[in-house]
Amino acid sequence: MILIWTGLLVFVLALLAFDLGVLHRKAHVVSMKEAILMSALWIALGLAFSVFVYYGYEHHWLGLGSTVDSVDDAINDGQSAMIKYLTGYVVEKSLSVDNIFVIAMLFGFFAVPAIYQHRVLFWGIIGALAMRAVMIVVGAALIAEFHWILYVFGGFLIITALKMFLMKTENSDPNQNIVVRLARKLFPITSRYHGEHFLVRAGTPASQESEVPGSPVEPDEAVSKVKPGTLMLTPLALALVMVETSDLIFAVDSIPAIFAITADPFLVFTSNVFAMLGLRSLYFALAGMITKFKYLKPALAMVLLVVGVKMLTAKWLKEVLGEYFNFYLLGVVLLILATGIVASLLFHSTEEKTG
Secondary structure (H helix, E strand, C coil): CHHHHHHHHHHHHHHHHHHHHHHCCCCCCCCHHHHHHHHHHHHHHHHHHHHHHHHHHHCCHHHCCCCEECCCCEECCHHHHHHHHHHHHHHHHHHHHHHHHHHHHHHHHCCCCHHHHHHHHHHHHHHHHHHHHHHHHHHHHHHHHCCCHHHHHHHHHHHHHHHHHHCCCCCCCHHHCHHHHHHHHHCCECCECCCCCCEEECCCCCCHHHCCECCCCCCHHHHCCCCCCCEEECHHHHHHHHHHHHHHHHHHHHHHHHHCCCCCHHHHHHHHHHHHHCHHHHHHHHHHHHHHCCCHHHHHHHHHHHHHHHHHCHHHHHHHHCCCHHHHHHHHHHHHHHHHHHHHHHHHHHHHHHC
């Protein structure tokens, strides 16, 4: 298994290097066309990986499919592993869309120039992958040792879904976030952006191409008190910290969601990785259309509710629906998301005609 994990990590790092070193070597504003093409490429790559999953588990390459999946107490063959991977991928990808709403709000609050948004997202995704890897390892260990933790995860997902239905978070103020407040107390922060830098030395002039005031940082009078040469955070660093924080919060929801589908660490991690890799491009493709998706958030809440119920009733569902019950779950998730998207577009179209 060490070889398969090493190969996976090398492959993911190569993709990230290609993304940053080739596709986005120079900072630029990502156009809608570029974002849609890149989103299609990442989605195609994520779906294509399911072919590797099928043959890897069917033929037990490098130990894949050699242990019992504690979610349904069965060893995954090629077909079951592929269905679980695709279901996990769709769930993680759909939940990441909710994260996009928050990221758009954060970028607006910190007035992040469009030319540097990709850089924040890139490093944010790397940090997110590292955090999720740790959470997956811990979660898998807990499930292996305490099977009843699955029911705790299921109950948590149901509670989270109900909170998403009932609570409104659109007007949250990052100024009140404890991470932002702590960063301001611990580090001096510049009042303007300095190109694509997260850290600068005091006395460094702000980049002319990014003379955008950072509304949430301390005024110039406070910055002027810092000794020349002192390392300072830029507003871009604050935006990165908040993106990482928001993903950590969303990971608390999404990691239990994938464990409702499978406890196989390889399937859990790969479905997360390929869903996250396309988040940057998906953000630029959807950021301008966020207001059109009025019913997407309720649809995502319903997905969490369905997945949570599935986690609590997995054994009963398997008896009633048979061994392909995970395939039916995939269909239900896709149907819920499609309904949310179509309803949102119809509502937006009707609103435009009457408005």
